[in-house]
Amino acid sequence: MKGISSHISKTLIPGTILTCADNSGAKTLMIINKIGKSGAHGRLASVGIGDIVMASVKSGSPQYIKKKVRAVIIRQRSPVLRAAGMRLRFEDNAAILITDVNLPVATEVKGAMAREVIEKYIKLAGIASRVI
Template identity: 75%
Template sequence: MAGIIGKVSKTLIPGSILTCADNSGAKTLMIINKIGKSGRRGGLANSGIGDIVMASVKTGTPAYRKKKVRAIIIRQKHPLRRKNGIHVRFEDNAAILITESDLPVGTEVKGAMAREVIEKNIKLAGIASRVV
């Protein structure tokens, strides 16, 4: 696994609402917890672009509603800084659903995906429509 090329600000906490950016059937997700969390003792585990989280599906098809799913964050509103000095900011917080073996559930991604996600999980490059 290659290193991240910049500093990702971890601004999403448990309870944050995300848009589901794939065609799996889920529409909105709420973060429950970060997988492999690393936070201060007794504190909330923050997550950012490229992190795998456990989420609850709030709206979507009946097959997914009220279910716990694994998701990877592909966009965040808070700007992230890259090594070349530019700041990248997206207009929404979004994630896509993944399986236990980190394969995507959907077949396409709506909107852009951050390059940091592809560097952490190369399997998601096949379904990305745009990589920023």
């Protein structure tokens, strides 16, 4: 997998509520844990843009409520420092649902998606409405 060309501040922790930015039927998600977690013993696994998480669906269509799903973070409120020196900040924390082989569940994304996600997961570019 290719490395990301920017410094992602990992500020989202388990328990954080995210907006589901796709048309899959889920509306809000709560982070349960990071997939492929690593870090200090006893410390919460923090995530940022481009990371895959296990999440619980808090609201949305009945087929998703109270289900555990895989999601990838596409926006975060905390600034991301890009290699050119530009800082990127979004107005909300958002994720989209993915399958076990990192393919999107939905057919379109509402709102913007960070370029760092596209660098990591090329297949998600097909459903993005805007890439920033």
